[in-house]
Amino acid sequence: MSEKFGVKVEDIFDTMEERFRPEGAEGVDASFGYDITGRGKWKLTVKDGAMRIEQTDDLSGCVAVSKADPDTFVGVNIGQVDATGAFTSGKLSVEGDIGALGTTAKMFKRYSPPKKELTVKEYIVDMFGTLEARFQPSGAEGLDITIGYDIGGEDGGQWTAAIKDGQCTVTEELVSSPSLTMIVKDKDWVELMLGKVDAMTLMSTGRAGVEGDMNLAVKLPEIFAKYTAPGEEEEEEQELLVLKKTISVKQKFPTGPVMGKFLNGLKEKKILANKCPECGRTQVPPREICAECRVRCHGFVEVGPKGNVRLLDTAYYASPDPLTGETRETPYGLIYVLLDGCKGQDVFTHFLRDDQLDRVEMGWNEKKGSIVRPVWAEERTGSVADIKYFEIDE
Numbered sequence: 001m002s003e004k005f006g007v008k009v010e011d012i013f014d015t016m017e018e019r020f021r022p023e024g025a026e027g028v029d030a031s032f033g034y035d036i037t038g039r040g041k042w043k044l045t046v047k048d049g050a051m052r053i054e055q056t057d058d059l060s061g062c063v064a065v066s067k068a069d070p071d072t073f074v075g076v077n078i079g080q081v082d083a084t085g086a087f088t089s090g091k092l093s094v095e096g097d098i099g100a101l102g103t104t105a106k107m108f109k110r111y112s113p114p115k116k117e118l119t120v121k122e123y124i125v126d127m128f129g130t131l132e133a134r135f136q137p138s139g140a141e142g143l144d145i146t147i148g149y150d151i152g153g154e155d156g157g158q159w160t161a162a163i164k165d166g167q168c169t170v171t172e173e174l175v176s177s178p179s180l181t182m183i184v185k186d187k188d189w190v191e192l193m194l195g196k197v198d199a200m201t202l203m204s205t206g207r208a209g210v211e212g213d214m215n216l217a218v219k220l221p222e223i224f225a226k227y228t229a230p231g232e233e234e235e236e237e238q239e240l241l242v243l244k245k246t247i248s249v250k251q252k253f254p255t256g257p258v259m260g261k262f263l264n265g266l267k268e269k270k271i272l273a274n275k276c277p278e279c280g281r282t283q284v285p286p287r288e289i290c291a292e293c294r295v296r297c298h299g300f301v302e303v304g305p306k307g308n309v310r311l312l313d314t315a316y317y318a319s320p321d322p323l324t325g326e327t328r329e330t331p332y333g334l335i336y337v338l339l340d341g342c343k344g345q346d347v348f349t350h351f352l353r354d355d356q357l358d359r360v361e362m363g364w365n366e367k368k369g370s371i372v373r374p375v376w377a378e379e380r381t382g383s384v385a386d387i388k389y390f391e392i393d394e
Contacts, residue, residue, distance in 0.1 A: 024106035139222030153186030309369035
């Protein structure tokens with residue numbers, strides 16, 4: 001084994017067959033020898049787009065024989081030693097046609113040592129050992145906070161990251177009353193940091209908890225860079241070129257008379273619903289057919305504009321808008337409003353004002369939720385965006 005790089009010489013030769021690239025050996029009909037000091041000799045034969053590697057003392061008939069010590073040979077093959085530098089320094093020598101030997105570089109993919117799988121304890125120690133190095137001051141500008149980590153299980157522990165004046169200090173203890181405390185078991189924490197599970201899944205299944213400022217928890221990816229396990233180089237992200245342009249197609253897609261009437265009503269600050277002639281339920285936005293009675297609905301009534309909140313969905317992860325590609329700032333709230341004049345489950349869905357997420361109350365059964373009212377856009381064009389959002393009626 002190469003003591004310097006922790007890779008066996010035999011590993012290089014044993015994986016040659018799976019790393020072989022036939023397209024790189026096109027037109028090659030030759031044998032190449034390798035003499036590794038203290039380890040042995042190998043002969044590589046390439047013909048008709050195929051290869052054979054064997055360990056032998058007979059290197060006769062080779063167009064080139066390279067000689068090197070184990071560290072140099074392994075280092076060149078894993079990309080840790082420059083081949084030209086090794087050659088000029090005498091650590092690597094070649095007998096025969098050095099140009100022919102150069103063709104072997106195109107025949108094989110670079111050898112990658114197998115990844116070492118750490119134990120849960122080793123992962124956790126490394127994750128918190130690198131926390132200060134992964135701190136990103138640009139994402140913590142103006143913050144004076146403490147973040148506690150309460151990692152349960154036999155391999156867990158307690159840590160605190162104190163952030164102040166653009167500096168981060170990590171101590172192996174849990175201070176009293178931190179700004180935010182992350183509570184999770186050791187194995188779940190490792191899977192979370194390695195990207196094998198997402199935070200929402202852990203929280204929704206009760207395997208993780210957060211105490212303190214939830215908005216701070218959402219900001220953690222900006223404060224700390226992504227964890228990379230030892231021996232794994234983080235792949236450079238591919239540059240994404242974006243051309244923002246609204247696609248213009250010379251076609252019109254009418255919404256139909258029912259939805260068209262609803263959208264036109266928004267221009268006049270009116271929310272229109274249509275009423276089923278059989279069950280009397282109101283549909284908003286209106287639909288041509290009653291979803292329950294399966295009969296056509298013709299009559300329109302004006303509902304709202306105020307109503308009570310029946311349900312609130314808080315979104316912490318936003319998907320890009322399919323038309324513009326833009327992503328909405330998070331967190332934001334989607335509310336289901338039972339508008340005045342509607343009944344049962346005939347709710348209208350829209351956004352809630354961002355700064356009222358922690359103030360709105362939901363209604364259950366006979367209990368009414370917070371009363372909200374629409375905030376209209378100054379210029380209305382007959383689209384759902386004519387209502388910017390709903391806000392608590394105060």
